[in-house]
Amino acid sequence: MTIRPTTQQLIHTLDLNFMDLPGAIASYLIPHTGGAVLVECGPGSTLVNLTAHLKEFGLAPGDITDVLLTHIHLDHAGSAGWWAKQGARIHVHPVGAPHLANPEKLLASAERIYGENMHSLWGEFLPVPQAQIVVHQDQEPIEIEDLLFRPLDTPGHAYHHYAYIFAETCFSGDIGGIRLAGLRHLRLPMPPPEIDLELWRASVERLAQEQRRGAFTRIAPTHFGIYADAEWHLRALADLVQQTDAWVSRQMAADPSIEELNRQFIEWTEARSQQERLSQAECQVYETANPSWMSAAGIHRYWHKTRNAA
Ligand SMILES: [Zn+2]
Secondary structure, three states: OEEOOOOOOOEEEEEOOHHHOOOOOEEEEEEEOOEEEEEOOOOHHHHHHHHHHHHHOOOOHHHEEEEEOOOOOHHHHOOHHHHHHOOOEEEEOOOOHHHHHOOHHHHHHHHHHHHHHHHHHHOOOOOOOHHHEEEOOOOOOEEEOOEEEEEEEOOOOOOOOEEEEEOOEEEEEOOOOEOOOOOOOOEOOOOOOOOOHHHHHHHHHHHHHHHHOOOOOEEEEOOOOOEOOHHHHHHHHHHHHHHHHHHHHHHHOOOOOHHHHHHHHHHHHHHHHHHOOOOHHHHHHHHHHOOHHHHHHHHHHHHHHHHOOO
16 A cells, blocks of 8 residues: 655655564655655564565665654564664664563563564564664654654653654554554554553543544554555544453453453453454464463553552
8 A cells, every 4th residue: 555645755665574473563765865764664574574565665774764653562672673673773762672672571571572473573682782772752743854753752552652743644653552454443452561541541532622623634554554444443433442442341340361251352352253254364463463361461561560569
């Protein structure tokens, strides 16, 4: 898909074909007068696909001057160190920055979630040299050649999360939920250890305010693609956060184990999918981009460590 925000600036959606499934993880390519920017660079495991896409545009890895990360989870940022090695500056939320330079804690946390599948899922993660990390404050304009981005602090999925506004488009990372091409079905990615549904609700409201005052009309979640109906998307997202919050409060009142919660969460997700008439193949891509067991673990931890902490 190609979107033309202005006569000068084009956004290209690059499909990283994660785990051989099309439409799960995107990287967005925006050419400028001195090369090109990537919004999200995906994991190390999909670098070969990403560089092949660049070649189709006549670009070499060294033409990428800047990578903007919505947050540092491996499916969004895993290859950042490799891009830094090719010369790119890596733009990131101040809370995420230290983990790019010294990724030990980030990798240990991911290893607790993914175990022995770490490498096959995410590939290599190289640290980003301090000198190539660019940290921005909330709302601080990011000027790259003839491009202008504005970061919005949007916690809830992670504390280190920015959405970026650019040319009537909001790159919503994971705070904007997961929505696969051609569908009007949203899911929330809720991995441990930082999800917070109250912060999530406030971040969605912040994005909706920006949309209402005309800052953008399109929304581009990393999972996956650019949608022209940002208003509908944000309304559906606000509803989903609220429904999820109510569901979590109801289920957690009985103090289920992670295993029980996982079973209940899968049932609830399947019921929503049936209601919205998803096919089996569509459910599979949602599950690959955002496994239910991961969200169940995130919810369980959130309830005990944040929501119900003494
Ligand atoms: Zn994430």
